[in-house]
Amino acid sequence: EWFLKGKTRIAEGATFLVSDVVRSKPSEKGIVRSFFYSVTDLEAHVTLLEGSHPAPVTVPQSGQDPVKAPPEIGVLISEEAARTFALSVGDRVKFSPYWEETLKSVSVTVAGVVRANNPEEEFWLGRSDAFGVTYHGSDTLTMFVPEDTFFQGVGRLFPRMLADYIWLLYVDPSRINAANGDAALSGVIKLREDLGTVLPSSRRTTTLEQALTD
Numbered sequence: 001e002w003f004l005k006g007k008t009r010i011a012e013g014a015t016f017l018v019s020d021v022v023r024s025k026p027s028e029k030g031i032v033r034s035f036f037y038s039v040t041d042l043e044a045h046v047t048l049l050e051g052s053h054p055a056p057v058t059v060p061q062s063g064q065d066p067v068k069a070p071p072e073i074g075v076l077i078s079e080e081a082a083r084t085f086a087l088s089v090g091d092r093v094k095f096s097p098y099w100e101e102t103l104k105s106v107s108v109t110v111a112g113v114v115r116a117n118n119p120e121e122e123f124w125l126g127r128s129d130a131f132g133v134t135y136h137g138s139d140t141l142t143m144f145v146p147e148d149t150f151f152q153g154v155g156r157l158f159p160r161m162l163a164d165y166i167w168l169l170y171v172d173p174s175r176i177n178a179a180n181g182d183a184a185l186s187g188v189i190k191l192r193e194d195l196g197t198v199l200p201s202s203r204r205t206t207t208l209e210q211a212l213t214d
Contacts, residue, residue, distance in 0.1 A: 003184050005172040008123065011038040011150045014162045015135060016095035019105065027086030034095050034141040036075075037130050038150035045123050049079055051089035051112030056148035059156045070103060070157060074111030075143035078131040082113045085133070085141065089113065093141065101158050108143055125168050171208055185212040 013036040021031060043053060054074030077087060087093075089110050096105040119128035130142045145154065155161065176184050188209045195204055 003171055003175040003180075003187075004169055005175075006170040008125075008168040008170075009038075009040045009147065010127065010164075010166040010168070011036075011147065012130075012164045012166070013037070013150070013154065013158075014097070014099070015138075015140065017098055018093060018095045018141070020094040021085075021087075022092040022094075023086055024088050024091055025086050029085050030139060031085050031093065031141050032138040033135060034093060034143055035135070036145050036150055036154050037142050038145055038147045039127075039130075040147060041123075042076075042144060045117055045121070046076075046114040047117055049113045049115055050082075051076075051110070054111035054145065054149070056146040056153070058148060058152035061156060070106045071153070073106070073108045073145065073149060073153060075108045075145055076112045076114050077110055077144070078133075078142060079113055079115040080131055081133050081141055082110075085139075087113075087141075093143075097158055097161065099160055099162075101160055103157050106157060114144070122170060127166075176212075181212055185209065188212065 015033040015035045018031045018034055021027075054076065057071050057073050059071060081087065087110055089112060091110045092107050093110075094105055094107040097103075116124070116128055116131055119131065130144075132142075134140055155163075188206065192204050192206075192209070195202055
């Protein structure tokens with residue numbers, strides 16, 4: 001990791017079907033789908049326009065004290081989503097999983113509205129589309145939540161939920177030179193091989209290996 005300058009973890013859950021929206025103002029635009037989205041260090045890369053950042057929400061693991069009622073989950077939404085769907089802080093969205101779960105529905109409360117400081121910065125690596133309002137052609141709401149909420153809250157409420165997990169590693173080219181280039185290449189190859197062993201279904205993408213080989 002000596003040539004890395006940072007890392008980001010992203011978790012993106014499956015889409016839920018929206019069944020009801022309680023708004024403080026009328027809207028002609030409905031929400032068809034929604035999904036939970038977690039990205040580490042989000043607060044440093046967005047501007048809070050309204051409300052506050054939600055506190056993490058956790059629920060007991062399966063086999064511990066049963067969840068008598070789903071907890072209130074606070075989420076952040078993008079400025080574009082707030083404008084398009086006429087959502088404000090305090091509004092509530094209710095949705096259900098399209099797959100079979102014990103819990104049939106859950107509601108979230110809009111805790112805050114955010115704007116990306118710079119959608120083109122390296123931090124997003126092309127994932128600034130999370131601030132959009134469509135997904136495969138459907139009107140979709142991205143619900144930003146803390147990492148603990150995603151894994152220890154939502155993940156436990158909906159244990160069968162599919163999700164994509166992404167780790168982004170940022171390289172500092174100034175730390176690599178002719179003297180340590182071979183060591184850097186060996187490290188990249190080892191990381192790729194180790195991930196392939198531990199996570200055989202994962203996909204690893206990098207241009208660094210080819211650059212160091214050339």
